[in-house]
Amino acid sequence: MDVKNIRAYGTVAADADLKQLEINRRGVTAKDVEIDILYCGVCHSDLHFARNDWGMTQYPVVPGHEIVGKVLKVGDDVNQYKVGDLVAVGCLVDSCRSCANCKNDLEQYCPEWVGTYGGYDKHLETNTHGGYSETIVVDEAFVLSVPENLDLAGIAPVLCAGITTWSPLRHWNVGKDSKVAVVGLGGLGHMAIKLADALGAHVTLFSRSTNKIDDAKALGADEIIISTDESQMQSAMGRFDVIIDTVPYEHDLNPYVGTLNTNGTLVVVGYLGPLDPMLVTVPLIMGRKSVAGSLIGGIAETQELLDFCGEHNITSDIEVINMQDINTAYERMLKSDVKYRFVIDMKSLKS
Numbered sequence: 001m002d003v004k005n006i007r008a009y010g011t012v013a014a015d016a017d018l019k020q021l022e023i024n025r026r027g028v029t030a031k032d033v034e035i036d037i038l039y040c041g042v043c044h045s046d047l048h049f050a051r052n053d054w055g056m057t058q059y060p061v062v063p064g065h066e067i068v069g070k071v072l073k074v075g076d077d078v079n080q081y082k083v084g085d086l087v088a089v090g091c092l093v094d095s096c097r098s099c100a101n102c103k104n105d106l107e108q109y110c111p112e113w114v115g116t117y118g119g120y121d122k123h124l125e126t127n128t129h130g131g132y133s134e135t136i137v138v139d140e141a142f143v144l145s146v147p148e149n150l151d152l153a154g155i156a157p158v159l160c161a162g163i164t165t166w167s168p169l170r171h172w173n174v175g176k177d178s179k180v181a182v183v184g185l186g187g188l189g190h191m192a193i194k195l196a197d198a199l200g201a202h203v204t205l206f207s208r209s210t211n212k213i214d215d216a217k218a219l220g221a222d223e224i225i226i227s228t229d230e231s232q233m234q235s236a237m238g239r240f241d242v243i244i245d246t247v248p249y250e251h252d253l254n255p256y257v258g259t260l261n262t263n264g265t266l267v268v269v270g271y272l273g274p275l276d277p278m279l280v281t282v283p284l285i286m287g288r289k290s291v292a293g294s295l296i297g298g299i300a301e302t303q304e305l306l307d308f309c310g311e312h313n314i315t316s317d318i319e320v321i322n323m324q325d326i327n328t329a330y331e332r333m334l335k336s337d338v339k340y341r342f343v344i345d346m347k348s349l350k351s
């Protein structure tokens with residue numbers, strides 16, 4: 001098979017900065033689409049993965065799974081896309097396509113799903129590499145259509161921050177009468193507020209940061225609760241149908257469970273790992289409450305969200321950076337100093 005050597009940005013060790021690397025992309029096979037990457041969002045998962053926070057990273061790593069670009073070339077059997085189309089790629093680039101999850105449009109829960117980076121490219125027999133790169137080659141079944149009316153850089157974060165919050169909002173039937181709360185105002189949190197608001201819900205933000213109140217209101221939050229203020233937390237007891245918790249690090253879930261209504265669900269999408277302190281079951285039992293988790297979304301659901309964003313004119317609030325600024329961007333993300341997603345202009349890597 002043809003192999004193309006391209007420029008990318010990645011890291012070779014958990015404690016090393018990201019730097020320019022050369023990687024291989026496979027040549028276009030019959031069902032493949034080759035994409036010229038125009039923009040790529042910066043997700044907190046990119047940082048977790050680059051720094052081996054989850055203990056499973058194999059190096060080198062090229063992060064990036066919020067990819068928007070233009071079709072450069074298509075394989076002989078591609079029928080959904082043509083050269084020049086605006087397209088997107090999110091967190092998934094393949095799956096088994098035959099298990100029950102794949103058949104139910106839940107490819108993200110397929111035991112053989114292939115991540116856009118850190119997965120296994122069966123053609124090249126190497127790890128997959130993500131969107132901090134000039135181009136990417138993806139099977140058309142995992143390529144998405146981008147609405148033409150939206151800002152291209154602003155749409156990139158929909159591919160992960162958007163779908164990760166949209167999928168639980170849809171699964172737990174959020175609509176006009178719902179009371180939704182979002183924990184943490186970062187990339188995922190700000191998309192959760194916008195999307196829950198667009199679905200007609202009453203939206204509350206839990207934040208540690210008193211300086212984000214005006215922004216949260218502008219994004220569509222009806223109310224902000226400062227999570228470090230005991231009296232504000234007390235006033236929120238028993239109120240929410242669905243809470244989307246986007247906090248990336250270990251934290252106490254129990255105060256948030258207390259703010260769920262009867263039958264309410266706290267959906268953890270951020271932190272991966274054991275809880276300390278542990279969950280107290282009393283409020284779960286006394287109020288038939290649930291604590292759940294959720295992973296990104298399937299391909300059909302991601303297309304549904306892109307179309308919804310096109311209809312409702314929703315994009316992410318972004319700060320566009322050059323590829324060379326990525327290490328500073330990671331440090332700022334760790335300090336919650338992002339308004340509210342960094343997006344890399346990939347021209348900076350190509351020049």
Ligand code: NAP
Nearest residue numbers: 044045164184185186187188207208209248269270295296
């Ligand atoms: P982000 O932009 O850094 O936002 C996280 C927000 O959480 C911060 O802005 C901050 O909000 C709050 N926060 C940060 N550290 C905290 C701490 N120690 N205690 C309490 N609150 C804290 O991150 P992101 O890109 O939205 O990603 C959030 C998490 O979701 C990451 O762990 C990422 O890996 C994960 N993720 C999961 C999925 C999935 O499929 N489940 C998909 C994508 C990302 P305030 O300042 O408002 O408190």
Ligand code: ZN
Nearest residue numbers: 043045160161
């Ligand atoms: Zn992500």
Ligand code: ZN
Nearest residue numbers: 096099102110
């Ligand atoms: Zn499958």
